[in-house]
Amino acid sequence: MPNAEGLGAVLRDRLPFLRWSALRFVLGGPSLLRTGQVGDGREQALLEHVLATVTAGDTDGVITAIDDFARRRSLLMNVGDEKGALLDAAVRRAEPAVLLELGTYCGYSAIRIGRAMPERARLVSIETSPANAEIARAIIEYAGLTDRVSVLVGKIGDDGRTLRTLAIEHDFGPGTVDFVFIDHWKNAYLPDLKTILAAGWLHPGSIVVADNVKMPGAPGYRRFMHEREGRSWRTVEHKTHVEYQSLLPDLVLESEYLG
Template sequence: MRSPISMIRWPVSILRMAIGGRTMVRTGQVGDGREQVLLEHVRAHATAGDPDSVVDTIDDFARHHSVLMNVGDRKGLLLDAAIQRAAPALLLELGAYCGYSAVRTARLLPDRARLVSVEANPDNAEIARAVIEYAGLADRASVVVGMIGDGGATMRHLAIEHDFGPAALDFVFLDHLKTAYLPDLRSIMAAGWLHPGTVVVADNVKVPGAPDYRRYTREEEGRAWRTIEHKTYVEYQSLISDLVLESEYLG
């Protein structure tokens, strides 16, 4: 049962996030320091080397202290199921934030599989690396500072340092700037990194929303993509509905 303090903190946290909307879009952080507080909370309350403990601790923090821009526990199950179906060896995540989804993903991977998470905010990237390392998954997940739409610098880095190349990617998770979903996916496709059977999961397609991305997947249904629209809710509550799209590349 939620304590009286947490019942006050959580709505205030949502209000702060709403007020800091422009800051989030511009910087990738809410602006009240909650991301650094989360790292301290993980180190204080999660078990080192236990990814499940880290995931549970972040979920608890987001429910009872400060809401976070994570895929969250409910939608995280959809991500888990997609990863288990795809059995990927090389994964790309766009939007590391504080490392929650990287830990959630990497904990399901076999030893030889690798996740590379691209994060535009260097401070977020540092926190995500620390969370991943604390979970004991630094050998499976790495964080790159950059963005796909930066004129090619990040994509060149991924190709040179992480062996991204023709038909290399088995799984992509989109959870960054929503207006970048479609152009970034097109850049990845143009580079030839996908292969028939590559799975792309996109969070927050309804809220905040990625309407051009959703329209594209519908227009390409049965041609370039086969997509399932999972009806769900915005993370850590059950009032605001959301969509997670799971798409299989047909080539």
């Protein structure tokens, strides 16, 4: 049985129509998605790539540089350009003032959201890894968005510590959150949404966007939305692809809270 590198070479030779970026996900993506930060230096290399190739304050340039790095050098857990466009459109439709992101990673989606949201809006992005949060803050600052985008180390399911920080330091409270982007641990999608609902932070008209609902999948979250369709939620399922390739299908769910 060939190792992953040998198998990749065989498949590239025998299946020329299969895009190599999709194959990279098949071979390496599951491990990356399990471990979060893979610890092989790719996140630090990404930061160095951005600093070396983009002018400070060029938000569009930072996004392009991250996309280029993810396609050409190392697989990243970014929402990517195809699904990123769906995220951009959802933010613009919502015209939110207060936004919450679950899963910062290196700050790519936070930068996309920051670019798309209204000028006076503010985003708080939550990341469990302190190392990733440090890199994300550096990239967000370089993109010129520090005054409107904050990165908080923590997680929703930590016995209320992160919730208290959001309430005390960022003024989250009943009915204050207009937009949520969920792109972290897939088995935490539904529990974290339920915690946010229980806190009362959403209001009728709040929008929740969830990535990777098909691949690697969040079936419980999708079922929750289906069961409440037209009653407490109204959901649009966007058919798309796993980031940085066009072979593996994925779903992005855009859900409006009806109250």
